[in-house]
Amino acid sequence: MAFLYYFAENLIMKYIILLLLICSLSISSAQQFDVAKIRGHIKILASDSMQGRGTGKEGEKMAAAYIQAQFKKLKLQHKRDNNSYLQAFPFKGGAHGEGEGGTANNIAGFLDNKATTTIIIGAHYDHLGMGDQGSSLDANPQEKIHNGADDNASGVAGVIELARFLSTNKIKEKNNFLFLCFSGEELGLVGSKYFTEHPTLDLSTVNYMINMDMIGRLDEQTKILLVHGTGTSPVWEPLLKKLENENVKIKTDSSGVGPSDHTSFYLKNLPVLHFFTGSHSDYHKPSDDWDKINYKGEADVLSLIATVITSLDAEPKLTFLTTKTKPMGTRSAFKVTMGVMPSYSSDAEGLKVDGVTEGRPAQKAGIQTGDVIIQMGDLAIKDIQNYMEALGKFEKGQTVPVKVKRAGETLTFLVTF
């Protein structure tokens, strides 16, 4: 009896120890990212006091101060010689650059592992302010605070928490990390574009760029995380398939061009990934609030992103691939499309081309990224408005001479729609 009793007790102890072990293991992986910390960042960045973080506005400066304080706590370095995390850039306001402009700031913090390559981890921290920036979906947006909890306090929380993870995990990775928070995204990727034109490190040493834009609304049922840019390097698709788990299901899109900051890096021939939990009815409305965020879901998304980074750490610098891109911003009202990504931030007269879609009319005719379209058929193109109007006037199958400026020369291409 006694022996049996002892044996049973021993067995129970063994089970208890095993159970404790399993629990601690699952807790350590699930709690790699702290839900309370993520909630804390988003509650502050999306609070009414930040006034919707309009580009260059007082509320956005408050958000920038908060992000810098977090970077400082994590002992990230300045990646510039101006003894600051800030990179100032000029911007023009309004939906098409017609509004009042000013100066805004990107925020860059560097984790130096003395490696030869650097991974950029980014998210935009600006949003629509008080609804006067032109892209609110509210019927009467003026004077309403657009808090932007998912868009994109969620991504900024991701940058800060990945910075914490990578700087406190006691592993010296074989890459350095540049944590970047962009402004001017909502005005047309203005901040990220400025960064890639005025980089604070040699872009040829950048391994890849990870962009988090709207990662706070992981669906509780489907758990689908959209990952865009998977065609920009051969490693992405097989790796992401492998990392899918019971908390996060992955849906990929190959294109390196999309409506967020990774596009600026893709256009500099860098592999990119954009993580996105999907659009929703509060998108670009004053109701995108902190209490609608799925915090556990965001922690799961960050765990997956951290695993992407750590599982590639021993690999050599990633190979870059160009991707077939979907036409951007096509409106059903147009009978024809060119397949170009228009620049929303260029001040050149005409329409500056920020990207061309392979296999579409503009690219087939010979138009390239950087060209400025100044005439289509008989129509002079002075700005994006003229360009949109012109697209409404041509028919499918029609061939039209398109004049562009390229490096001081005026060239004419025959575009067949």
Ligand SMILES: [Zn+2]
């Ligand atoms: Zn947005």
